[in-house]
Amino acid sequence: MLKQIKGKLIVSCQALENEPLHGSDIMAKMALAADIGGAVAIRANGSDDIAAIKQVTKLPIIGLVKRIYSGSDVYITPTKKEVDELLQVGVDMIAIDATVRDRPNEESLPDLIQYMKAHDQLILADISTVEEGIHAIDLGADFVSTTLSGYTEYTKREQSGPDIELVEKLVHATDAPVFAEGRIESPTVAKQMIQKGAHTVVVGSAITRPQCITKSFVDGLSD
Numbered sequence: 048m049l050k051q052i053k054g055k056l057i058v059s060c061q062a063l064e065n066e067p068l069h070g071s072d073i074m075a076k077m078a079l080a081a082d083i084g085g086a087v088a089i090r091a092n093g094s095d096d097i098a099a100i101k102q103v104t105k106l107p108i109i110g111l112v113k114r115i116y117s118g119s120d121v122y123i124t125p126t127k128k129e130v131d132e133l134l135q136v137g138v139d140m141i142a143i144d145a146t147v148r149d150r151p152n153e154e155s156l157p158d159l160i161q162y163m164k165a166h167d168q169l170i171l172a173d174i175s176t177v178e179e180g181i182h183a184i185d186l187g188a189d190f191v192s193t194t195l196s197g198y199t200e201y202t203k204r205e206q207s208g209p210d211i212e213l214v215e216k217l218v219h220a221t222d223a224p225v226f227a228e229g230r231i232e233s234p235t236v237a238k239q240m241i242q243k244g245a246h247t248v249v250v251g252s253a254i255t256r257p258q259c260i261t262k263s264f265v266d267g268l269s270d
């Protein structure tokens with residue numbers, strides 16, 4: 048899988064309940080469209096969407112379960128319960144929040160990583176800082192993704208584009224493959240990420256969230 052995704056595009060097909068394209072049938076169609084367009088893997092949320100996507104494409108799937116628990120800001124595969132759901136449906140890699148924030152139910156990142164490794168599962172660590180990336184790899188994660196840069200309290204910032212600097216820093220700080228993810232809005236920027244050393248690029252909103260694509264045109268016209 049590592050070879051298959053090198054220098055290529057992974058498409059994130061996700062729509063939560065509050066989004067207009069919510070629904071497994073629609074996410075399956077998005078994944079099929081991504082497959083036809085040449086994506087090499089799909090990132091998807093929740094067993095229902097993943098099961099539907101597996102019906103229409105043989106592309107590898109990076110699975111996650113977004114779930115909000117009170118008392119914790121961690122919502123991407125926060126606990127063993129979500130890992131179990133992904134093990135049940137079957138995915139090629141599991142994406143987890145690997146930030147330093149407290150997890151729900153007093154679960155810990157080291158335990159969660161050990162639990163997934165015991166199930167021979169490839170682990171993608173979604174992080175927001177270079178230190179979190181190094182820590183996650185030290186704990187046994189296989190890959191790191193810049194997914195959460197700009198979304199943790201300590202990385203929220205004015206800048207609206209992708210975090211190229213974090214990609215560069217991670218590439219130098221770890222031998223693990225680095226996934227560039229988050230706010231990558233164009234093919235030019237995607238290529239730039241690969242040139243900076245990212246192993247692969249994950250794009251979501253710019254491909255699969257039409258409300259965001261529309262807004263970018265509307266904003267462009269009002270500039």
Ligand SMILES: CC(=O)N[C@H](C=O)[C@@H](O)[C@H](O)[C@H](O)COP(=O)(O)O
Nearest residue numbers: 059194198229230231250251252253
């Ligand atoms: C922060 C967070 O919850 N990110 C989620 C992670 O699974 C998805 O909603 C994003 O679409 C994905 O990371 C791709 O990023 P972008 O949609 O910016 O291309």
